Amino acid sequence: MFPRINIFLDRISSNIRKLQEVLSPVEIMGVTKGVCGDPYIAREMVNNGIRYLGDSRIQNIKRMRAKGIDARIFQIRSPQLSEIRETVKYADGAFVSELKIVKALSEKSREIGKKFAIIVMVELGDLREGVLPRDMPVFIKEAIGYGANIVGIGTNLGCFGGVIPTREKMENLLGVRDKIESMGIKLEIVSGGATDTISLFENGKIQGINQLRIGEAILIGHDTTGNRKIDYLRQDTFTIEAEIIELKEKPSMPYGIIGRDAFGNIPHHVDRGIRKRAILALGRQDIDFEYLIPLEKGVEILGGSSDHMVVDVTDSKNVYEIGDVMSFYPLYPSLLKSMCSSHVKKRYVKGS
Numbered sequence: 001m002f003p004r005i006n007i008f009l010d011r012i013s014s015n016i017r018k019l020q021e022v023l024s025p026v027e028i029m030g031v032t033k034g035v036c037g038d039p040y041i042a043r044e045m046v047n048n049g050i051r052y053l054g055d056s057r058i059q060n061i062k063r064m065r066a067k068g069i070d071a072r073i074f075q076i077r078s079p080q081l082s083e084i085r086e087t088v089k090y091a092d093g094a095f096v097s098e099l100k101i102v103k104a105l106s107e108k109s110r111e112i113g114k115k116f117a118i119i120v121m122v123e124l125g126d127l128r129e130g131v132l133p134r135d136m137p138v139f140i141k142e143a144i145g146y147g148a149n150i151v152g153i154g155t156n157l158g159c160f161g162g163v164i165p166t167r168e169k170m171e172n173l174l175g176v177r178d179k180i181e182s183m184g185i186k187l188e189i190v191s192g193g194a195t196d197t198i199s200l201f202e203n204g205k206i207q208g209i210n211q212l213r214i215g216e217a218i219l220i221g222h223d224t225t226g227n228r229k230i231d232y233l234r235q236d237t238f239t240i241e242a243e244i245i246e247l248k249e250k251p252s253m254p255y256g257i258i259g260r261d262a263f264g265n266i267p268h269h270v271d272r273g274i275r276k277r278a279i280l281a282l283g284r285q286d287i288d289f290e291y292l293i294p295l296e297k298g299v300e301i302l303g304g305s306s307d308h309m310v311v312d313v314t315d316s317k318n319v320y321e322i323g324d325v326m327s328f329y330p331l332y333p334s335l336l337k338s339m340c341s342s343h344v345k346k347r348y349v350k351g352s
């Protein structure tokens, strides 16, 4: 059955071990949100010695728990007030940036008698989540007043504002740590960032930053914010397969009166004469066309709609037939969609 995603567990494992080698002694929190909390991939992380897992969504965390993943799992996107009970029940901790949420988490953990760890996010310029450094002392004081178990601080760059992590940003974070510790609170965890922060640590450590939260690098060996393929990691960790349902020579220019495409965009096409095109049973519902790399040379993705992908195969040396299967490497957005889609079959491969 297709579409199908092949998941090469040993290759993912090899990325985990390589990153541990490069980043040691900084501890890796394995981030599973890019694969929808896939328990087999989480298991691979745990078996390689990863002690902390992170996921943004409580549903993914529940999914891992249901399959017996017993590592310490943190919810890395702030829990919603409407899910506090589940967060405290299934996670061991959360990254937060609002006192109301700290209060709710602390009350619930007291109520059900479970120790629950809080890591407070610090805003350092990317302008996604985080408490402003100058507001930190008051925030911490109030949080302690609610009985919160504050174990650390963290920051996230590169995601919303595209701000590049630098040594200076890490020093700002350490400055915030010092200020909090001067209030008599010991912070066990200083969480410096995500995949985009790895490059900072490749040529020397930054004393005091002791955790990075890594998803993309483990999963596909890429760093999107840094715009690089991480050369010591594997990128062939997943392949998406889709089946050809139409194969014809057609003009490359649509004909008739041109309006918008199925998603409201104005299509742009280049006239390259008659071309050989395949239609695959794969669409935006499963992947993003812009974030898919054909394995075969001479194959070009032209686009498509919810359930069809149009591919130009004129320059390919392969002879295709209806029913043949073509393979693609997913980049992060396509990985996310396909792993979270119930329409894409999952196939786990052990051994290379």
Ligand SMILES: *Cc1c(COP(=O)(O)O)cnc(C)c1O
Pocket: 031, 033, 034, 056, 076, 077, 095, 156, 193, 194, 195, 196, 213, 214, 215, 216, 217
């Ligand atoms: C997604 C996310 C990560 C992991 O990011 P990658 O780029 O996949 O390594 C880390 N921290 C937070 C807060 C996140 O939301």
